[in-house]
Structure formats: C-alpha cells, structure tokens
Amino acid sequence: MSPEPLQTGRRRRFQEWPNYRWAVLGLTMAGIASTSFPITVLSASLPVIADDLQTSESAVSWVQTAPLIAMAVGTPIAGKFGDLYGHRRLYLWGYALATGFTVLTGLSWNVGALVAMRTLGSFIGAATLPASMAIIMTVFARRERALALGYWSAVTALSPAIGVAFGGFMVDAFGWRTIFFIQAVPSLIALLAAIPLLPDTARKPEVRFDVAGAVSLGLAVTGLLMAINRGPEWGWGHPLVVAGLAVSPVALVVFAAVERQTADPLFPLEFLARRGFVIPNLVTFLGHMAYMGTLVVAPFMLERSFGITEVSRISAALIARPVGFSVGAWYAGRVESRLGGRAIMIVGALTMSVALAATGASILAGWLAGVIALLFVAGVGQGAIRTPAVAGVANSVDDADLGVATGSLQMIGHIGAATGITIMITVLGPSESSERFFAIFLLAAAIASASAFSARWSPGLGTARSAGAGRRSRW
Known part of the structure; x- marks a missing residue:
C-alpha cells in the first residue's frame, strides 16, 4: 500500500496556511529528533547489550560501526533517488520502513540480528536526512534557508542529549530494548502527520538512476570507512582492512570514469568546479575530524585524568557538547543573513579551535569545570559551522539537485568523523x-x-546577498 493515500487537493489546502513552511519544518524536526535521540544512550549501553546477548563488546561494537557505514553510503544515493522520484515519497517510504526496523531491532534475538536490523534500518533511514533537507529548502526561500536549517540542526544535535537524560533511566529500569520500542512511538506519530502535510517536490521520471555510479561509490565509501574504523582495533595488516584500503581508491577511480561517461550521473562532477560546493564540504570534513575525534576521546579523558568512572556522570558531562552545538546552529541561522556564511564558518571554526586548545590546557591543570565549559564552547563553534555549510552547498546547486548535494555533504561529514576518531x-x-x-x-x-x-x-x-553565487563561483 502506498504511503500517499490522501488527495493532492488536501495537501494544497495545507499549503495555503500562512505559516505552512514552519509547520513543515517543525514536522521534519520532530521526525529527525525521534530517530536520533537513542544514539548517545545506545553507545553507553553497549556493555549491557553485550552481556544480555552473551557476546563480546568487540562484536557488539558493530552495532555502531555498521550503521555508520550504511548511512554514509546510503545518504547520497538516497538523495539522488529523491531528486529523481520525489523527496516526499522517499521520506515517507524511508521513514515507514526505518520505523519497522526499529521495532525489529528491539526484538533482536542475538548480536547478528541486532547488527543486521540496525544496519538495514540506518541504510533505509538515511533517506530521511537528504529528503527532509530538500523539502525544507523547497518550502523556504533562499534568503530564509539558513534560518530554517539553524533550527533543524539545533534539534538534531540536542535530541541525543535528551536521550541521555531520559533514555539512561529507561535502560536501567526496563532494559536496552526499551530504547527502540520508545523510539518507534514518536516515529510512527511523525510519519502519520507527514502524510497529509509534506509537499510534493519535482520529479524526473524520464531520467534513469545511475546504478553503476551508485555501486562504485558504495564500494569506495564502504572500503574506506571500514578500513579507517576497524584498522586501529584489528590492526592495519588485517586482510579486511588491507582489502578496504585497496578497493576504495580503485572504486573511486571507476566512479569518476562512470560519472564522466553517463548521461545522467549520480553525482555531477561539475559540482567539484564550484567553490560554493567544495569549500563547505572541506570545512565540514575538517570540522567533523576535530569535533568527533575529541568527542570519542573525551570519555577516556574524564576517566583517566579526572577519575570519573560512572557512565551516568560521564554522559552528563558530555551533554555539554551537543547542547553547545544546538546553540551554535540556532544562532548561526539567525545571524547568517546579516553576517554571511563565510564569516560565520570562519568564526565558528576558530571558536572551536581556541576551545579545544584551552580544553587541553585545562586537562593539564586538572580543572574539570573548565573542561566541561569548554566542551560546550567547542560545540557552539561546530554548530555554527554546520548551518552555513549546508545552506552554502544547497545554494550552489539547482533545486533539482538538492538531494544528492546535501546527501554528499552528509557522507563527507561521516568520513571526516571516522577519520578523526581513528x-x-x-x-x-x-x-x-x-x-x-x-x-x-x-x-x-x-x-x-x-x-x-x-x-x-x-x-x-x-546569504540573502549572495544567493545563487555558488553556481557562478568557480575556481
């Protein structure tokens, strides 16, 4: 049964609301929040899951690793699907199937089933990220996009922190499976609300999907991320790590060759000639390296340098990072039209740089309060980068390519995060x-x-002053 049963006429009546675009923004924020809130508490629950399923912590670590790879691979591919066949349709189907896999994850009978359900759910759920971004940027004028994306980014950053506050208690009281059953309820509500409200987007039914490009890109990203992620634990000489490092560049060369020859490429290589596309991606890659690399190290720092061993206290301290990210993203969206995306990215990255250096000095001084405060400031800096980077990439391409462009930015962020963590x-x-x-x-x-x-x-x-400049700005 199609998830689009209501008539287009009813959606048109919704679209006549004066604040319709804000209603769409609120709905997509609620949907993304319901899928992202378990991330942090799930990480903290891995030892409990390993004990319950009678497996090793090394094996259960794939509960986080495999979905990360799946999302990195699936996001640009899903974005292209949305560009071709409609982002509303992709969002609804992706959300419906991902919600179903959430329930199945909670019913997992062993670690293999758990990893499989999480991975499939993440791969399919990857569709909701570029689809929701494309829908937001369709209903908002270019001059308002950064403001809308600031709110969107703030909610996606804050929801994992909320998950720590409430999810930890639920896990302690009722077990780790509760995470997924709780997640399914708001996901289902958001899905049902999206059916009559979300607008249709342009489609290209005459354009064929680039299967060869998708396969070669998937191999390149999967090989690279698996090698980067598993190398430190398995050893860089492990056969699968070596295979990943060998396959990735070859697949990337094949991908470039395929994209040059096909009439309807998955990823138009002409994007790489646009500074408005390349620079936000580079800033995002480097920002995620610094931000996520230190975020993963932070629990070890709190334990080894300050003697904090309780998961609840470590989680409470680390909440400062996503809360700061949320504040930075929100504020960047509000001031971007006045200051410009470039200025905000520079200030955000410099803020994060100073905060990280000062965090290191605070560790040497044994100043825990300073460390927590600076984790917040570093989050503010990274959040400030996020909003203009997404808006910049979106404004550097035509609206018909919003899905693949923003999906590619998500993929680059995942690769940067994995590299920094390693x-x-x-x-x-x-x-x-x-x-x-x-x-x-x-x-x-x-x-x-x-x-x-x-x-x-x-x-x-x-920015409102330079909307469209990205398509003209070449190297």
Missing part, C-alpha cells in the same frame, strides 16, 4: 597521561584552524 584513538592508545590528552586536543585545535583557513575561500554562500 586518528585520535590511535594517538591516545593505552596512555593515561594528561600530557597525551593535551597533545590530542592541541592536534584537534590545529585541524579546526585548518577548517577556518579553508572557509576563507568560500564565496560566502547561504
């Missing part, structure tokens, strides 16, 4: 030295500074 964890090793943590945060500060330097080359996209 680098920081490798540098840390088994060390309990505060000096080692200082060095790690100083390295992350340098990477954030490189992100700020890269942002200088942006044409200032995402």
Whole structure:
C-alpha cells in the first residue's frame, strides 16, 4: 500500500496556511529528533547489550560501526533517488520502513540480528536526512534557508542529549530494548502527520538512476570507512582492512570514469568546479575530524585524568557538547543573513579551535569545570559551522539537485568523523597521561584552524546577498 493515500487537493489546502513552511519544518524536526535521540544512550549501553546477548563488546561494537557505514553510503544515493522520484515519497517510504526496523531491532534475538536490523534500518533511514533537507529548502526561500536549517540542526544535535537524560533511566529500569520500542512511538506519530502535510517536490521520471555510479561509490565509501574504523582495533595488516584500503581508491577511480561517461550521473562532477560546493564540504570534513575525534576521546579523558568512572556522570558531562552545538546552529541561522556564511564558518571554526586548545590546557591543570565549559564552547563553534555549510552547498546547486548535494555533504561529514576518531584513538592508545590528552586536543585545535583557513575561500554562500553565487563561483 502506498504511503500517499490522501488527495493532492488536501495537501494544497495545507499549503495555503500562512505559516505552512514552519509547520513543515517543525514536522521534519520532530521526525529527525525521534530517530536520533537513542544514539548517545545506545553507545553507553553497549556493555549491557553485550552481556544480555552473551557476546563480546568487540562484536557488539558493530552495532555502531555498521550503521555508520550504511548511512554514509546510503545518504547520497538516497538523495539522488529523491531528486529523481520525489523527496516526499522517499521520506515517507524511508521513514515507514526505518520505523519497522526499529521495532525489529528491539526484538533482536542475538548480536547478528541486532547488527543486521540496525544496519538495514540506518541504510533505509538515511533517506530521511537528504529528503527532509530538500523539502525544507523547497518550502523556504533562499534568503530564509539558513534560518530554517539553524533550527533543524539545533534539534538534531540536542535530541541525543535528551536521550541521555531520559533514555539512561529507561535502560536501567526496563532494559536496552526499551530504547527502540520508545523510539518507534514518536516515529510512527511523525510519519502519520507527514502524510497529509509534506509537499510534493519535482520529479524526473524520464531520467534513469545511475546504478553503476551508485555501486562504485558504495564500494569506495564502504572500503574506506571500514578500513579507517576497524584498522586501529584489528590492526592495519588485517586482510579486511588491507582489502578496504585497496578497493576504495580503485572504486573511486571507476566512479569518476562512470560519472564522466553517463548521461545522467549520480553525482555531477561539475559540482567539484564550484567553490560554493567544495569549500563547505572541506570545512565540514575538517570540522567533523576535530569535533568527533575529541568527542570519542573525551570519555577516556574524564576517566583517566579526572577519575570519573560512572557512565551516568560521564554522559552528563558530555551533554555539554551537543547542547553547545544546538546553540551554535540556532544562532548561526539567525545571524547568517546579516553576517554571511563565510564569516560565520570562519568564526565558528576558530571558536572551536581556541576551545579545544584551552580544553587541553585545562586537562593539564586538572580543572574539570573548565573542561566541561569548554566542551560546550567547542560545540557552539561546530554548530555554527554546520548551518552555513549546508545552506552554502544547497545554494550552489539547482533545486533539482538538492538531494544528492546535501546527501554528499552528509557522507563527507561521516568520513571526516571516522577519520578523526581513528586518528585520535590511535594517538591516545593505552596512555593515561594528561600530557597525551593535551597533545590530542592541541592536534584537534590545529585541524579546526585548518577548517577556518579553508572557509576563507568560500564565496560566502547561504546569504540573502549572495544567493545563487555558488553556481557562478568557480575556481
């Protein structure tokens, strides 16, 4: 049965509401929040899950690793599907199937079933990210996109923090499966509300989907992420890690060759000639390296340098990061039309750089309150980067390519995060030295500074003054 049973006429009546675009924004924010809130508490629950399913923590770590790879691979592909066949349709089907897999995840009978359900749900659920972004940017004028994306980014960042506050209690009281059963309820409500409200978007039924491009891109990203993610644990000489490192560049070359020859490419290579597309992606890659790399190291830092061993206390301290991200994204959306996307990305990246360096100094000084406050400030800086980066990429392409463009940005962010995590964890090793943590945060500060330097080359996209400039700004 199609998830679009209502007549188009009823949707038209909704679209006549004066604040219709804000209603669409609120609905998509609610949908994304319901899918992202379990992320943090699920990470903290992995030891409990391993014990319940009678497996090793190494095996259950794939509950996080495999979905990360699936989302990175699936997001640009799903974005292209939306560009071709309609983002509303993709959002509804993706959300419906992902909700079903959420319930099945809660019913998993062993670790293999758990990883499989999480991975399939994440791959299919990846459709909702570029689809929701494309729908938002369809109903909002270019001059308002950054403001809308600021709210959207703020909610997606804050929902995992809310999950820690409420999810941890539910896991302690009723078990880890409760996470997924609770998640399914708001997901279903958001899905039912989306059916009559979300607008249709343009479709290209005459254009064929680039299967060869999708397969080669999927192999390139999967090989790279698997090698980066598993290398530190399995060893860089492990056959699967070596295979991933070998397959990835070959598949990427094949992908480029396919995209040059096909009439309807999955990813138009001409995007790479646009500064408005390339620079926000580079800033995002470097920003995610610094942000996510130190976020994963932070629990070890709190335990080894400050003696905090309780999961609840560590989680409470780390909430400062996503709360800061939420504040930064929200504020960037409000001031972007006045200051310009380039200025905000530079200031955001520099803020994160200074905060990370100061965090390292606070670790050496044994100043826990300073560390927590600076985690918040670093989150503000990364949140400020996010909003103009997405708006810049969106404004650098035609509306017909919004899905694949924003999906590609999501993929680059995942690759940057995986790279940063691997680098920081490798540098840390088994060390309990505060000096080692200082060095790690100083390295992350340098990477954030490189992100700020890269942002200088942006044409200032995402502003009302320069809407459309990205398509004209070439190297």
